């Protein structure tokens with residue numbers, strides 16, 4: 012059996028920050044990673060550019076954290092977004108702030124984020140083992156006593172003074188996060204809030220694949236659960252082979268997926284002419300009537316909508332197809348205005364964990380002490396990152412959750428170890 016003071020499970024964003032902050036306090040740290048290298052998920056974040064964090068102040072930042080942002084407050088104040096930027100600059104990663112207060116590495120390379128962290132861990136003497144999958148955490152009388160892992164086919168174990176579980180969630184399991192942390196936490200008596208994919212593509216009923224690759228910029232999207240409008244967002248939508256994505260699609264996906272899983276009806280409406288009020292749109296259409304006071308709908312729509320949208324829009328509004336509008340019948344315009352201002356799509360499914368950005372649900376925040384990330388059930392056990400039932404919107408919020416909770420867990424676990432060392436040497 013090997014001997015280490017602290018074992019961190021998972022070399023992702025949370026695990027690396029945990030190992031870093033603990034090693035800075037002088038405890039010996041073993042970081043176990045089941046993949047062949049560190050930070051596989053970080054490498055694909057932000058489309059390969061890694062949106063490290065967001066510079067908003069707590070009041071604004073916290074509006075993007077779910078299900079209970081107060082749980083995250085202590086971790087955020089221990090390692091805030093501005094301290095995170097400073098930390099990265101100190102370990103050699105220059106950053107820049109872009110649109111929407113999003114922070115990226117100046118190099119535009121997500122891998123540089125991982126390299127800067129791994130270099131710092133090496134400099135601090137953290138032992139990082141790859142291809143090392145933790146299989147069991149054993150406890151006696153409310154304390155972890157042994158941690159077992161497989162390394163290149165060999166069973167190994169250690170009896171650490173504390174353990175940090177930073178195994179991530181279920182999203183993009185090919186990066187290594189496939190739910191082991193929930194099993195460890197569950198076996199040790201923690202409540203696991205049911206997981207579901209969030210920040211994920213939403214598939215409309217009867218989706219017309221000719222919409223793929225269309226991007227609608229600066230539109231308003233409303234999400235309806237049953238008859239109730241529950242969320243309204245403004246920005247860009249992308250139509251992909253998975254349905255609706257882009258910032259708007261992802262932003263409403265948390266509520267949409269939850270409702271679909273509850274068996275509720277989910278709709279979205281998109282305002283296809285957000286720059287024009289209804290009255291302005293009526294005036295705009297009125298200007299299109301020819302000398303005879305007539306206009307064919309198939310002639311009108313190309314002047315109002317992107318080409319790629321016309322056919323799917325017409326298919327969905329069958330009553331409009333082939334219609335000739337007459338300026339003598341002003342009421343005829345209203346159904347068109349309504350369809351343009353409220354293009355309605357029923358959402359019938361969503362992309363699951365294999366390609367969602369984040370896992371909602373996880374180790375219950377009721378079983379974790381927010382001010383130090385320790386378990387309320389096992390006294391020398393800590394949690395950090397996506398494995399916890401806490402998640403955020405797109406915009407750098409999720410990595411900040413991982414960095415802050417990891418940093419706090421590392422500091423707290425090392426203080427616990429140093430205190431117990433002092434007690435035993437007295």
Ligand SMILES: Cc1cc2nc3c(=O)[nH]c(=O)nc-3n(C[C@H](O)[C@H](O)[C@H](O)COP(=O)(O)OP(=O)(O)OC[C@H]3O[C@@H](n4cnc5c(N)ncnc54)[C@H](O)[C@@H]3O)c2cc1C
Pocket residue numbers: 020021022023024025026043044045046049050051052053055056057058061062063064143144145146177178179180182183186187188189190191192367368369395396397398406407408409410411413
């Ligand atoms: C495509 C994509 C893009 C994203 N872009 C952004 C972005 O730009 N900005 C942002 O803020 N967030 C982004 N996110 C979310 C962000 O990446 C995650 O929230 C964050 O990486 C979670 O960090 P973590 O350390 O908790 O988990 P992970 O990064 O998943 O790390 C967990 C680690 O634990 C290891 N592990 C698991 N089980 C074991 C075991 N039994 N033994 C040993 N090791 C184990 C895994 O291999 C993995 O390396 C993105 C996510 C995806 C999928």
